[in-house]
Amino acid sequence: MGARRNGSERPHEVFNSEHRFATEVAMSSLELYSPTDLGDALRYIEHGDKNVAIIASGTDLVPRIRRRQVSPSVLLDISSFTEDLSYIRRRDGAIHIGALTTVADLLESSMFDDKLSVIHEAGWLFGAPQVRNVATVGGNICSAASSEDLIPVFMALDARVKVVSTKGDRTIPLRDFVVGKRKTALKQSEILAEISFEPPEGHSWTAYEKLGRRNMLIIAMVNEALSLTLEDDLHTIRSARLALNRVSGRVPALAVKTNEFLAGKKMSDRTVREAQGVLASEVSLTSDFRASAAYRTEIAQVYLKRLLERCSRSIGRPS
Ligand SMILES: Cc1cc2nc3c(=O)[nH]c(=O)nc-3n(C[C@H](O)[C@H](O)[C@H](O)COP(=O)(O)OP(=O)(O)OC[C@H]3O[C@@H](n4cnc5c(N)ncnc54)[C@H](O)[C@@H]3O)c2cc1C
Numbered sequence: 001m002g003a004r005r006n007g008s009e010r011p012h013e014v015f016n017s018e019h020r021f022a023t024e025v026a027m028s029s030l031e032l033y034s035p036t037d038l039g040d041a042l043r044y045i046e047h048g049d050k051n052v053a054i055i056a057s058g059t060d061l062v063p064r065i066r067r068r069q070v071s072p073s074v075l076l077d078i079s080s081f082t083e084d085l086s087y088i089r090r091r092d093g094a095i096h097i098g099a100l101t102t103v104a105d106l107l108e109s110s111m112f113d114d115k116l117s118v119i120h121e122a123g124w125l126f127g128a129p130q131v132r133n134v135a136t137v138g139g140n141i142c143s144a145a146s147s148e149d150l151i152p153v154f155m156a157l158d159a160r161v162k163v164v165s166t167k168g169d170r171t172i173p174l175r176d177f178v179v180g181k182r183k184t185a186l187k188q189s190e191i192l193a194e195i196s197f198e199p200p201e202g203h204s205w206t207a208y209e210k211l212g213r214r215n216m217l218i219i220a221m222v223n224e225a226l227s228l229t230l231e232d233d234l235h236t237i238r239s240a241r242l243a244l245n246r247v248s249g250r251v252p253a254l255a256v257k258t259n260e261f262l263a264g265k266k267m268s269d270r271t272v273r274e275a276q277g278v279l280a281s282e283v284s285l286t287s288d289f290r291a292s293a294a295y296r297t298e299i300a301q302v303y304l305k306r307l308l309e310r311c312s313r314s315i316g317r318p319s
């Protein structure tokens with residue numbers, strides 16, 4: 001390890017047993033800064049002039065550093081700010097989730113039953129228990145990778161993120177926050193503080209589908225989330241928000257045209273078939289060593305059908 005600066009003055013080595021994602025990393029000159037609080041962290045990155053990487057639990061960042069895909073000079077460790085950044089709260093009609101909330105926290109919360117079961121579904125398909133215990137919501141969103149589970153889920157819920165800096169807060173719709181593969185709208189002087197969304201109202205349901213090559217530690221080849229609301233007749237679609245990953249540019253995105261097509265249609269085999277056609281013509285999915293674009297498009301269509309049927313069946317079920 002290179003030089004170490006520690007705002008709290010407590011002994012702290014990167015990735016020692018104290019760290020939530022302990023691992024052995026051979027890196028020549030990497031400095032660790034452990035700020036005393038969020039204000040201290042924000043002041044440290046205020047001018048955006050250092051080659052700093054924020055580290056939460058490191059489950060995404062550390063492997064990338066080891067593979068030399070990123071080479072920060074300083075790691076800004078925010079993992080101890082759980083008091084400020086780890087929470088799941090309902091306030092003013094919205095659900096607010098702090099950036100350091102882990103996937104395991106999401107799974108333990110009773111706020112995500114029924115209409116919000118999409119969050120638990122994605123949580124159970126996320127990594128393995130060891131990863132779920134530490135992987136944070138903020139880290140998942142800021143990774144902006146093409147296989148991340150939580151981004152399509154929160155896009156389907158029309159979520160927004162709150163980012164903070166010494167200059168104050170700003171709130172950005174998640175669909176505008178993730179701007180490209182591994183690219184977000186976050187400035188170098190900002191930290192993601194929370195994600196929030198209004199739970200769907202009325203005759204609504206949400207669901208998630210994910211395809212990988214194995215049953216655990218699944219790297220998603222295709223993952224797709226839907227939030228569906230029906231009219232009072234429980235037959236006409238009021239709104240659909242489908243979001244999926246591996247879309248052109250290899251980032252998650254909303255299937256805007258498919259969602260527009262579905263609004264106002266009666267749920268029927270024909271509607272589902274036509275929506276599958278719109279989806280296939282709308283999205284251009286990527287090819288890589290895991291799957292071809294043609295295969296991904298086929299699965300994305302199958303998942304659309306499955307999600308529409310699962311959501312509409314759950315809405316129609318007497319509670
Ligand atoms: C074995 C294994 C299995 C995995 N399985 C899955 C899976 O099934 N599904 C899935 O989606 N992912 C999976 N991942 C990837 C990873 O676990 C997730 O993306 C996780 O949510 C990242 O959270 P973290 O706290 O570890 O982020 P970190 O690795 O600490 O950070 C990730 C990125 O976000 C930035 N960052 C983190 N927090 C903030 C913040 N608050 N503000 C600004 N920037 C921030 C960091 O600078 C970095 O660029 C897996 C990883 C491993 C190692």
